[in-house]
Amino acid sequence: MTKPSIFQRLFCHLPDMLAVIDRDHRLIMCNWRSGYDYVPEEQRQGRPRCYEVFYPGQGRPCDPCHAMEVFRSGKPLVTEKYNARVGHLEVRCFPIHDEHGKLTMVAEQLCDINQRKAALENLATREAQYRTLVESQVDLICRWRPDTTLTFVNAAYCRFFGKTREQLIGAKFLDITPRRCALPSRLMPCRRWKTRV
Numbered sequence: 001m002t003k004p005s006i007f008q009r010l011f012c013h014l015p016d017m018l019a020v021i022d023r024d025h026r027l028i029m030c031n032w033r034s035g036y037d038y039v040p041e042e043q044r045q046g047r048p049r050c051y052e053v054f055y056p057g058q059g060r061p062c063d064p065c066h067a068m069e070v071f072r073s074g075k076p077l078v079t080e081k082y083n084a085r086v087g088h089l090e091v092r093c094f095p096i097h098d099e100h101g102k103l104t105m106v107a108e109q110l111c112d113i114n115q116r117k118a119a120l121e122n123l124a125t126r127e128a129q130y131r132t133l134v135e136s137q138v139d140l141i142c143r144w145r146p147d148t149t150l151t152f153v154n155a156a157y158c159r160f161f162g163k164t165r166e167q168l169i170g171a172k173f174l175d176i177t178p179r180r181c182a183l184p185s186r187l188m189p190c191r192r193w194k195t196r197v
Contacts, residue, residue: 017110020096021067025049028105034112035086054083066093067106074103080113087114148173 017034026047039053070077076094089110096105134154143152153168
């Protein structure tokens with residue numbers, strides 16, 4: 001028995017699923033990783049069509065099919081896909097050419113991005129909660145750069161100055177603050193500098 005090559009060991013042990021597909025949607029090679037180990041051994045034999053083993057019962061190619069898109073365009077493709085049994089996946093497809101330059105197969109790498117998706121959804125939820133909290137405040141809330149350019153204002157801030165958010169964002173805090181208003185001590189040097197100009 002011959003010793004597996006470095007390529008074979010790499011192919012079999014990468015955590016992502018790697019597959020090589022021909023124009024008839026047949027799996028030429030596959031390492032069955034990244035959650036795809038649920039496919040029964042008997043269905044992996046021969047050269048099954050990808051949609052038959054990854055989406056049993058579907059009975060036809062996916063629409064859209066990322067592999068066929070690479071066959072059409074001849075260019076690599078990165079997209080996302082959802083598999084009911086595996087979850088959210090990032091799909092990277094790229095063309096494989098023969099020695100004559102003809103595109104004969106497509107390689108695809110499927111990476112499990114469920115944790116990334118969950119983290120992004122959690123972040124979006126927290127940001128929405130934070131924004132709701134800030135917008136519901138009756139106090140004036142703003143954020144500015146060192147030169148006092150406003151980068152965020154809440155609804156109360158807009159009401160106080162009688163301006164829209166679009167009018168305020170990008171404006172300088174010192175330009176819209178009445179002269180008689182008391183400023184935080186750390187902003188006083190900015191006002192003195194502005195006054196001298």
